Every structure is written in structure tokens, then in C-alpha cells.
Amino acid sequence: MTRVLVVEDDRELGELLVRAFGNAGYTTDLAGDGQAGLHRALTRGYDLLILDRGLPAIEGLDLLARLRRSGVQAPALMLTALGTVADRVAGLDGGAEDYVVKPFDLDELLARVRVLLRRPPAPAGHVIAVGTAEFDLITRTVHAEDGTATTLSGRESDLLRLFAEHPSRVFSRREITARVFPESGTDTLADTYVHYLRRKLGAAVVTTVRGTGYRLGRL
Template sequence: MNRILLIEDDAETAEAIVAELADRGFEVQWAGDGVDGLDRARTSSPDAMIVDRMLPGMDGLAVIEALRKDQVRTPVLVLSALGAVDDRVRGLRMGGDDYLTKPFAIIELVARIEALLRRPTDSRETILHVGPLEIDLIERTARRGERELELLPREFRLLEYMMRRNDQLLTRAMLLEEVWNYKFVPATTNLIDVHMGRLRHKVDGPGEVQLIHNVRGSGFVLRSRL
């Protein structure tokens, strides 16, 4: 059973989150202010944390920064009513792993926590490199060599997932579950092929060595070697 630490001062919001996560099999601990939350984070070793940005006693970002200075690498989902790009970037740069703007749907929060728990333990890096590809997870930019890639949000998530698993065969079922958060695989859908086609067109330009390969009948592979 995964243990989640929730640091949230609004009781109504906290109760809704705790109830939903508990129904889904998580063990949830709740702290109502930043000081108590930091102490619980240091002593209870949660598998993931949900931290509100604006907290009494100690700001949520200060809590995260203190944990990162202590070399605590527990994945953190930041909650905030501040939804501007600069606010999100600051939250990620201070050590948050994901950022969710209030108000939000509880089901989206659960999906994001599940995604954080599925991440490899070495996923704290903020810039990924595979061959000539580079993506910046904070600035949300992507490049192939000197060429900037103009990616839509879903394309960016898809490329990030593939770069974290380069040279591995990724089936359509895996991509639907991990990138689209599907809990079941439709009998027939061309969703993956449509998005992959658009991504390949942007990543593999004219005259460039192909990086994204379609393995007929199986899935897709991002090759790390040219």
C-alpha cells in the first residue's frame, strides 16, 4: 500500500482528497500546516506527497526546498491557486515534480499521483538527452540538435515517456495507460498512431536519421544511437 502525505490547510479540500485516495487503496496522512508537514515528511517516509503552495506556518515551496536540501527525493505534487506559467515554473524549480492548479478534479489529482509513483527513481533530472534530442521538463521545451521542436502538451508528454525508456519497445497498450491514463485498452483505436505520426513528423525532419521507429504489429521504439 502506497503512503501519501497531504499537506493542505483547507479542511474541506483535504477531506475530499483523503477520502478519494483512501477509497483507491492509499494510506493517507494529513498535516494542516507547513511546519507539521515538514516534520511528518522527515519522519514518516511517504511514497509521494501532495503539498499546497500557500500554507500557514511555512510556505509549501519552503517545505519542498527544505526536503530537497536534506536529499529527500520523495515525488511531490504541488497544489496552488496560482496558475500562471511563472508560478508553475517556480514550483517545479523549487523541487516539485508536478503542479496542479486549483480548482481541480479529484480524478485528475489521483491520476497525477499514480503517474508520479510509476516514475523511475532516477526521474529527478529536469533535462533529458537521448542522442540529438533534448527536452527541458521545467521550461517545457524540446530540441533536436539546433532545431527547436514545437510540441503540443500531449506530444511533449509522449516524447518524455519515450526518452525515459529509449531503446525499449513500447506497446500501444503501455502508451494508452501511461501517457493517456487509460484504465482499459479500447478494442480498436488509432489514437496512438495519429499522435505518434505527428510526433515523428516533428522529431524526424527531412534528411535526418530516423529516431522513432514503428515496430509493425508491436509498438514503437525511440532509438538512442544514430
């Protein structure tokens, strides 16, 4: 049974989400503040976390950071009224796999949840090579040859994994969207996340093949 934790201080909204996820077949718990969410996530096993950002006791991004440091790797979706580009980037860079702004469409939210739950688990050999670096799929951390460690967001990790598992293949923007961002109606997310990877790991990590798409570069 798929288990979902919703951390939301708006009780009416939280109960609506619990009912919606229950109707979709998920076992769902509700926590009303960040401290309660932290306790539940650390003491019970969940397959997905739905987190507000403006939470009492522990703010949503701080909550997610504490959970990641404690080894909780369940995918997280930020569900919040903070919707500027800077807010979205902060949420994704802070470790969230997806970011949905309130008010939202419930059917779209459920679709995004299904996408996150379909993400492949890290394989038994969860460290793969990216050029001269090592990429840990569980911690989503790239360890460079010089000892530098860089942690990626969920979507950045998914994109780098796609390239790293097919190092000689060129992926079109449409292929990247279908594999990494299937809920998106536009191919521009491929360009955006290639930019994010280059910003974190260096411009050479992804090579642009003019007129075709992208492939793994080097570190």
C-alpha cells in the first residue's frame, strides 16, 4: 500500500487532500505543523511527502533539509502559495522533486503524484560514473575527482541519471520531456534543467548537439 504524508497547517485543505489521496488508493497521514511532520516522517515509512512551505514550528524547506540529512529519501512535492520563479528554484534546489503553487487543480496534482511514484528506485549498485566523477543515486550527490560534492534536486538527478546511463546517446528535447518531465506540456523544461545542471556541475557536463538535442559531456 502506497503511504503518503501531507504536512499542511490549513486543516480544511489538509483534510481535502487526505480524502482525495484516499480515494486514489493511497494511505495518507496528515500533520499540521513542521515538527509533527518531522516526527511522522522519521518514525514511519512513506512513499511520498507533500509539504507546505509556510509551516508553523519548522518551515517546509527546513523540514525537507532535515529529513534528507536524516536519510529520508521519499520524493517530496512542495504545495505552497509561494509561486515566484525564485521560490520555485529554491524549492527544487532544496531537494523537492516537484513544486505546485496554490491554488491548484486537484486532477493535475494527482497526476504529478502518480509521476513521482513511478520514478525508478535506485539500483543495488547505486553509484554510477559521470566522466571522472561518481554519482550516488540515493543521496543525489555528485562526487568530483577533486573531492567536491554537489547535491542535486530530484529533477536534476533524474536528468543526469538519464544522460549517465546512456553516455553516448543524444536525446532530443522531446525525448527528455517524455522521460523526465512527462507531466509537462512543454519541452522548455529540458532546456531549463540542462541549465541547472551546468550551473551546479560546470558547463561541460552536458553537451549541446546542434539541431538534435543533448548528451552527456564531461566533468
